Amino acid sequence: MLSQAEVVIVGGGVAGCSIAYHLAKQGVPSQIIERDAIGSQASGKAWGVISPSTNLVLYVEGSWVPEGSMRNCLGLSDEGLRRFPQLAQELKEEGGIDVGYGELPVIRAVFDESEEKYLKERVSQLKSESFEVSWIEAEEVKARCPDIAPGIRGGTLWSGQQVESYKYTLALAQAAEAKGASIRQGEAVGLRGQGSRVASVVLAAREVETDVVVLAMGPWTGQGTGWLGKEIPMRVLRDQCLVLEVPQRLPPWRITSGLGGGVAIVPKVDGKVILGHREDDMVDFDDRPTEEFGLSVMQMAVDTIPRLEEARLIEHRAALVAWHPSGGQPLLGRLPGWDNVYLVTWLAGFGIQWSPALGRIMADLIVKGHSAEPIEPFSPAGYVS
Ligand SMILES: Cc1cc2nc3c(=O)[nH]c(=O)nc-3n(C[C@H](O)[C@H](O)[C@H](O)COP(=O)(O)OP(=O)(O)OC[C@H]3O[C@@H](n4cnc5c(N)ncnc54)[C@H](O)[C@@H]3O)c2cc1C
Numbered sequence: 001m002l003s004q005a006e007v008v009i010v011g012g013g014v015a016g017c018s019i020a021y022h023l024a025k026q027g028v029p030s031q032i033i034e035r036d037a038i039g040s041q042a043s044g045k046a047w048g049v050i051s052p053s054t055n056l057v058l059y060v061e062g063s064w065v066p067e068g069s070m071r072n073c074l075g076l077s078d079e080g081l082r083r084f085p086q087l088a089q090e091l092k093e094e095g096g097i098d099v100g101y102g103e104l105p106v107i108r109a110v111f112d113e114s115e116e117k118y119l120k121e122r123v124s125q126l127k128s129e130s131f132e133v134s135w136i137e138a139e140e141v142k143a144r145c146p147d148i149a150p151g152i153r154g155g156t157l158w159s160g161q162q163v164e165s166y167k168y169t170l171a172l173a174q175a176a177e178a179k180g181a182s183i184r185q186g187e188a189v190g191l192r193g194q195g196s197r198v199a200s201v202v203l204a205a206r207e208v209e210t211d212v213v214v215l216a217m218g219p220w221t222g223q224g225t226g227w228l229g230k231e232i233p234m235r236v237l238r239d240q241c242l243v244l245e246v247p248q249r250l251p252p253w254r255i256t257s258g259l260g261g262g263v264a265i266v267p268k269v270d271g272k273v274i275l276g277h278r279e280d281d282m283v284d285f286d287d288r289p290t291e292e293f294g295l296s297v298m299q300m301a302v303d304t305i306p307r308l309e310e311a312r313l314i315e316h317r318a319a320l321v322a323w324h325p326s327g328g329q330p331l332l333g334r335l336p337g338w339d340n341v342y343l344v345t346w347l348a349g350f351g352i353q354w355s356p357a358l359g360r361i362m363a364d365l366i367v368k369g370h371s372a373e374p375i376e377p378f379s380p381a382g383y384v385s
Helices: 014-025 051-060 072-094 113-128 138-145 165-178 218-226 291-304 308-312 348-368
Strands: 002-010 030-034 106-110 132-137 154-158 182-185 188-194 197-203 207-215 235-245 252-257 264-267 273-276 312-323 331-335 341-345
Touching: 002 014, 014 030, 014 165, 014 197, 030 165, 030 207, 051 072, 051 106, 051 154, 072 165, 072 264, 072 348, 106 113, 106 138, 106 182, 113 132, 113 154, 132 138, 154 235, 165 182, 165 348, 207 218, 207 348, 218 312, 218 341, 235 291, 252 291, 273 291, 291 308, 291 312, 312 348, 331 348, 341 348
Parallel strands: 002 030, 002 207, 030 182, 106 252, 207 341
Antiparallel strands: 106 154, 132 154, 188 197, 197 207, 235 273, 235 312, 252 264, 264 273, 331 341
């Protein structure tokens, strides 16, 4: 069976859905092909926090990736922070879904003397580079978060926002659909090429003819390029989090503790609380939640906000996330050697916050042949063999 679609997007995660939405806004209909359900993988399981670029330089660089390696990504984060308030509104009007948007500033709570010294120095250095961050004393942390554990010495403060990641991904898909996109359930199993162009996407029971293909398959994107004889390096990590119900709402601050490896306590708009902790867990595509993670993250959370001991665990989520082989930047653009194949992956722990920017950039690349800003740092050219 053969059908036709102008642009076929393989993968209904936040990347695929944001591209479909931004294409639809430019009047280009696309078809999303998803083998499971929209937002069924990492995109529906994320904490849903949207952070400014300060987060990348203060928290990510030097902890999980080499110093300086996120500098090309700062604009992606800042575009997210700038656009989400309006985007949430648009998606409610166009897709009919409330994405659970809210402001959620971040306090990095500091209990340790050496961490205090280090962070105070970093804050003044980052401020001199115009990053938005400040140091607040212990009393100011307590005023914002009265439940914080004794021994608090102060903390860093920067702005932030949040959405419900599953609702947001679904809302992008539905708003795209309302503007002419279509969504089909099915697993892509191959691409049929003619010269330097792909002519159709092959599914188990049918084939879809297309002018343009976008591979937005998260950690599985390498399978897609493999159908065309191209390999991309892929670091696949498992990320987990707990969802709690608390007897009394926490104030609307995301509290994190510990440099790099600490806990993130994320109060959601509906009153639930997500506990996250980033690990460097290479799992060979095993996305099962682990008890060890649950116990350790709960302990770190109670050490930071003792009354979380009274909380009730309602969900333990785990999903696979694609990373750059040695850093944290995304991979996006046209697949070398193919005129009408595009890909986006390596969204690491930032796919939700980067999604407005990458959806816009990819739609511009496909429709206009270029994007407003230089995207060479993210180009597949240097990585595909
Ligand atoms: C616990 C956790 C917390 C996180 N917290 C945050 C956060 O707070 N903020 C943030 O910005 N990011 C966060 N992230 C990261 C974010 O979730 C990811 O970067 C993002 O979801 C990646 O989106 P994606 O569309 O590339 O991939 P995915 O969500 O993995 O989507 C890829 C889709 O492709 C489909 N697919 C694959 N192969 C095929 C095929 N052959 N045919 C058809 N369909 C196929 C899959 O089924 C899947 O639905 C978090 C992630 C996790 C796991």
